[in-house]
Amino acid sequence: MTRYLLALVCALAFSAPTLSAEKPPNIVLILADDLGYGDLGCYGNKKIKTPNIDKLAAEGTRFTSFYVSQPVCSASRASLLTGCYANRVSMAGALNHLSKVGIHKDERMLQELLQAKGYATACYGKWHLGDRAPFLPTKRGFDDFAGLPYSNDNGPLHPTMPNLPALPFYRGEKILEKDPDQSKFTRRFSDLAVEFIAKHQHEPFFLYIPHVMPHVPIFASPDFKGKSSVGLYGDVVEELDWGVGEVLAALKQYNLEKNTLVIFLSDNGPFLSYGTHAGSAGPLREGKLTTFEGGVRVPGIARWPGKVPTKHVNDTPLMTIDLLPTLCKVAGAEQPKLKIDGKDIAPILFGEANAKSPHDAYFFFAGDELHAVRSGKWKLHLPHEYLSVNGPTRTDGKPANHGKQKPEAMSSSGLRGIASRHGYKIEKTELALYDLDTDIGEKVNVAEKHPDVVKKLLGFVEAARTDLGDSLTRVKGKGVRACGVSE
Numbered sequence: 085m086t087r088y089l090l091a092l093v094c095a096l097a098f099s100a101p102t103l104s105a106e107k108p109p110n111i112v113l114i115l116a117d118d119l120g121y122g123d124l125g126c127y128g129n130k131k132i133k134t135p136n137i138d139k140l141a142a143e144g145t146r147f148t149s150f151y152v153s154q155p156v157c158s159a160s161r162a163s164l165l166t167g168c169y170a171n172r173v174s175m176a177g178a179l180n181h182l183s184k185v186g187i188h189k190d191e192r193m194l195q196e197l198l199q200a201k202g203y204a205t206a207c208y209g210k211w212h213l214g215d216r217a218p219f220l221p222t223k224r225g226f227d228d229f230a231g232l233p234y235s236n237d238n239g240p241l242h243p244t245m246p247n248l249p250a251l252p253f254y255r256g257e258k259i260l261e262k263d264p265d266q267s268k269f270t271r272r273f274s275d276l277a278v279e280f281i282a283k284h285q286h287e288p289f290f291l292y293i294p295h296v297m298p299h300v301p302i303f304a305s306p307d308f309k310g311k312s313s314v315g316l317y318g319d320v321v322e323e324l325d326w327g328v329g330e331v332l333a334a335l336k337q338y339n340l341e342k343n344t345l346v347i348f349l350s351d352n353g354p355f356l357s358y359g360t361h362a363g364s365a366g367p368l369r370e371g372k373l374t375t376f377e378g379g380v381r382v383p384g385i386a387r388w389p390g391k392v393p394t395k396h397v398n399d400t401p402l403m404t405i406d407l408l409p410t411l412c413k414v415a416g417a418e419q420p421k422l423k424i425d426g427k428d429i430a431p432i433l434f435g436e437a438n439a440k441s442p443h444d445a446y447f448f449f450a451g452d453e454l455h456a457v458r459s460g461k462w463k464l465h466l467p468h469e470y471l472s473v474n475g476p477t478r479t480d481g482k483p484a485n486h487g488k489q490k491p492e493a494m495s496s497s498g499l500r501g502i503a504s505r506h507g508y509k510i511e512k513t514e515l516a517l518y519d520l521d522t523d524i525g526e527k528v529n530v531a532e533k534h535p536d537v538v539k540k541l542l543g544f545v546e547a548a549r550t551d552l553g554d555s556l557t558r559v560k561g562k563g564v565r566a567c568g569v570s571e
Contacts, residue, residue, distance in 0.1 A: 108416055109288070109343050110335075110345070111291070111344070112347070113292045113347050114347065114348045115161075116298065116383075117294070118300075118351070119321070121381055121383060122364035123354070124383055126141040128366055128367075132318045133312065133325070140328065140348060143389070143394055143395075144385060144387030144394060144396070145387075147398050148398070148399045149520075150382055150402050151401065152403070154380075155353055157235060158179045159451075161213055161294070162187065164351075165187075166424065167194070167407070167425065169425050169449065171449055171553060171564060172561075173187060173188065174188075175213070179214065179215070180234055181249060183214070183234075184216060184570050185568060185569055186218065187219060191565075194225075195290055197408075197418055198225075199226075201416060203287075203289055204227055205226045207226045208292075208293050209269075209273050209292075209296055210236070231273065231294075232252070235299055240263060242301075243358070244505050250263045267305050269295070270297055270324055271305055271323070274326075274331065277330070278334040297323070300355055300361050302481070308320075342390060344388065347385070348383065348386075349382055349383065349384055349404065353378045353379040355371065355373075356370070357474070357477065357506050358478075358483055369527070373471050373508070374470045375448040375468075375470070376470070377525075392433060393435035400440070402432065406428070414430060423563065429441075445459040445541070446458045446459075454552070454553075455468045457548070461519055461521040462534075464515070467512070467556075468556060469499060470510070471509070471510060482507075483505075489504045516531060517534060
């Protein structure tokens with residue numbers, strides 16, 4: 085009996101680590117650029133074929149109220165990777181080749197936290213969080229990087245701005261080539277992603293694929309050009325869907341599906357002023373550069389077999405700021421030491437009964453201006469100017485009203501400069517309350533009918549202004565931290 089007990093104890097002790105130490109999940113985060121809420125089949129598009137993304141949604145959960153904090157590239161990505169409103173980390177708006185700033189070294193980004201946990205990490209696509217040496221992806225938690233430091237229009241192919249410098253394509257911290265063939269981007273990043281999965285199939289990995297497309301100027305490879313029934317933009321989205329399919333196929337090939345969380349998002353809404361070279365916001369109002377639903381509500385899909393419910397649609401409001409704390413939790417990684425705004429949404433992600441949003445409200449900024457707040461079904465817009473397409477759109481990749489702008493307006497800074505360069509006019513909204521359950525298009529202002537709701541939401545607004553600031557009311561946020569600056 086003694087020998088038996090001793091043998092049993094030894095056997096249990098030997099097997100305990102295997103029984104208790106579950107391998108951390110792989111995480112694949114795919115981010116499209118300027119993809120509209122209405123561009124995918126699973127979100128109602130009847131013309132563009134997206135079978136791989138639609139299958140991803142069918143095998144997981146499709147979120148219908150998934151938000152970004154700002155409707156523009158850098159700010160959106162800053163929130164995604166820091167778990168903070170972009171304003172907290174002083175990264176509002178969009179960077180360009182002249183920008184000297186990036187995410188401050190004290191901020192612990194998602195990939196850094198996962199890397200510290202032992203994850204292999206890679207970023208293939210558009211970075212857009214600082215192109216100076218201290219801010220490059222391989223200095224900020226990515227083992228490998230290939231792609232652009234900023235948007236693909238920040239070069240000689242910009243639709244309206246001449247004399248921009250050559251567009252650099254990086255591998256690691258070196259410029260591999262200048263003015264690369266943009267028609268190869270989607271295939272190039274997809275192939276790199278597949279290679280990364282094969283190389284790291286036996287260890288936990290975080291694979292971030294921030295695709296360049298379908299941000300203008302748009303390009304499709306010869307294999308996809310002319311393939312869709314709706315022109316070049318459809319070709320581009322269908323190739324993007326193909327790329328997603330390649331990544332999913334690689335996960336299946338290496339038997340990684342059951343231990344991999346795949347998330348698909350867009351960084352903001354469609355660049356509507358570019359007509360047939362831009363996407364659709366579907367039933368939503370306006371698009372990119374505005375805090376109306378078309379600018380900040382984006383496709384959001386998650387799949388993790390056995391964890392995330394299949395064939396499920398969830399309308400709980402969520403935001404990209406919530407991904408960092410949630411993904412760190414499921415990976416067993418540390419949380420940032422500095423205050424973040426995101427909260428754990430794992431109960432919602434995993435479909436737990438009666439799971440509710442951990443937030444009282446979400447806030448939407450345009451640059452340093454606080455424009456709107458959502459709480460439950462209610463969304464309150466504060467008085468602010470916004471951009472709306474200026475006249476008929478075009479089919480040649482140029483923005484609306486192109487060629488009619490005054491030179492002084494084109495060269496001006498701020499909202500008016502953006503409007504002139506990208507085919508917008510400036511409109512203004514007064515205080516407006518919308519019931520998003522019945523009015524997803526933000527058409528009927530019900531503020532006068534619900535003064536109690538307005539008062540409640542304004543209370544959230546005042547707290548946000550105190551914390552994060554608001555240049556419209558000249559309030560400097562007490563919780564705002566500095567960005568990094570490189571000379």
